[in-house]
Amino acid sequence: MELSHENQLLLETTKRFVEEEIIPHEELVDQLGEVPEEIGRQIETKSKEIGLFAANLPEEVGGGGLDYAGQMLIEREFGKTSHALHAWAARPTEILLAGTEAQKEKYLYPCVSGEKRELFGLTEPEAGSDIMSMKSNARRDGDDWILNGSKHFISGPVMPDFAIVFAQTGVDETKRGPRKRVTAFLVDVGTKGFDIAIGAKCVSYRGYHTFRLNFSDVRLGPDQILGEEGKGLELAGQWLGMGRIWIGASCCGKAERMFDLSSDWAANRKQFGQQIGKFQSTSFKLADMAIEMRAAELMVQDAVMRADNEQMTDSDAAMVKVYCSEMLNRVADNTVQIFGGMGLMEEMPIQRLWRDSRLERIWDGTSEIQRHIISRAILRPLGA
Ligand SMILES: Cc1cc2nc3c(=O)[nH]c(=O)nc-3n(C[C@H](O)[C@H](O)[C@H](O)COP(=O)(O)OP(=O)(O)OC[C@H]3O[C@@H](n4cnc5c(N)ncnc54)[C@H](O)[C@@H]3O)c2cc1C
Structure with missing residues (x-):
């Protein structure tokens, strides 16, 4: 997907923000089981300074006014790291836009400014x-x-x-x-x-x-x-569809991080006198990961284009969610395998990324429920 100049800058800014403001705290947060308040506030403040806070909401309500391609880029970069941390750079629920002016005053605008969650x-x-x-x-x-x-x-x-x-x-x-x-x-x-x-x-x-x-x-x-x-479910449905695309984008980001770690390990770890990447059972894992990651990226980009043209269906969103989250879990499992015992050691990030990946197949509708949505779209028009 060709990026606009603005989105190219957005990508660079988000990458830097993730590398400098979030990744350094991941291990501590995983060990503590919570985000120390000062770290959360720091992420909140910094994300406001660089325009990532509430970037998903339109400019008319004070948000960052990102288009879908821009939102995809930030979710992909945030996907590389801990949800507990990047959630401090809030993306308030879009369904708050459905509120009356009085409700926007009380709930939406304070969420955009970070006064309310x-x-x-x-x-x-x-x-x-x-x-x-x-x-x-x-x-x-x-x-x-x-x-x-x-x-x-x-x-x-x-x-x-x-x-x-x-x-x-x-x-x-x-x-x-x-x-x-x-x-x-x-x-x-x-x-x-x-x-x-x-x-x-x-x-x-x-x-x-x-x-x-x-x-x-x-x-x-x-x-x-x-x-x-x-009309609550219709309202929820409007938001859940794009939410599933953002999960897909985030899975692509996390898969890329694990793929980079795996490739590096395969190229450097030696057994039987040679790099383990020289064993076909390792190199073919990397090839399979690369193929699936490419397919997942294209699915996300396709869904974003469909959404831009107001043609994205619930089935499109379900396909992205199920494929990207399952791709990520295969990549995560292969990564642990390529690292061997080191993949399960707490001092390495692999076991954490593997644990984090597992949730993606469950929240926002399990893989089984996504398949149900897809199969109903195939069979219902045929009367089955
Ligand atoms: C960390 C986390 C954060 C979450 N955040 C939120 C949140 O902010 N807001 C919110 O509302 N929810 C949230 N959820 C809930 C999440 O969306 C649900 O966990 C998810 O939808 C599955 O529901 P369940 O856990 O009750 O599993 P169940 O519905 O009990 O499913 C158990 C198993 O049965 C399968 N199954 C169920 N029905 C069928 C069927 N018809 N056909 C085939 N298989 C089926 C499921 O696929 C699954 O494998 C969160 C969950 C987690 C774990």
Whole structure:
């Protein structure tokens, strides 16, 4: 993909930022299982200075106004490193753009300036892939809504100021039977009945927190609905599609980092009197990695072009997510194999990149769910 002059500069700036401001802290954060506040703040400040903070949002709302190609470049570079760290250079959820002017004042603009942080709360303990089985619900009480239920695995770098929470607000009769109406609510941390705590620790991206959210008779005004009542999933869907492309880009970045480490090791580590790269079982691994990485890059670039032309489908996004995340896991496994025992030693970054890679096949919809989306797009038009 030919880069514009602006995107070429953006790429160089982001590379430098990752190398100088993020990578040096990776090992410490992995060991501590958290990002020391001063390091997080430093990343936040620096990313604001160089225009990477909220770069995904349009200039009209104070964001960086990056086009899709620009966003792809930063996600690819950030993918090389720890999510716990680069998340401090926030990319606030685009669905906040769907808010009213008053909601933008209260939630969106403070996220763009870094005064507030949000969480995106869809997943529940009993409703992961099967999101329509969600139990969180809100019932009307006069003009207000009363929210009950819980969420888990809702992730972010720091304790947030508010959460975008998806809850059932009724049932629609459709041709295919009853279907839950799902609505997105903006819920401030500190609201009576809303409890939030750091949840289980994840071995991927240590230091990137998952939160547990509990709602017990939380009273919400009508002005706390984001978008339209009953249209929450459509709203979430608009954001999830591009999110899957950004995961694809990030997988390409991480794969490149591991490939570079593997090639270097294969060219220098000697056994039986020669470099291990001279053994075909090693060199062919590198060749396979290179082929798959090229294919993944092209898929991401193709999806970005489709998105630019407003032609990207859910199936396109699912293909990128499943292929790039699985490519990354094959690259990660081959990298550990090429490094042998050293690949599993804590003093090397390989084991951490391998652990981090594993999550990519799970969050934002598992590989199985992506295949479900793709296969439905193939078979539904044929009546199957
Ligand atoms: C670190 C982390 C951060 C996260 N951040 C967020 C966040 O910020 N916000 C948010 O809302 N969620 C978040 N999630 C949740 C994430 O999106 C879910 O974990 C994911 O969608 C899978 O749900 P589950 O874990 O409940 O697995 P399950 O749905 O229980 O799936 C278990 C297994 O069954 C398979 N399976 C399920 N249904 C089918 C089917 N129909 N066909 C074939 N196989 C199937 C799955 O593919 C998987 O292999 C996060 C998760 C993690 C681990």
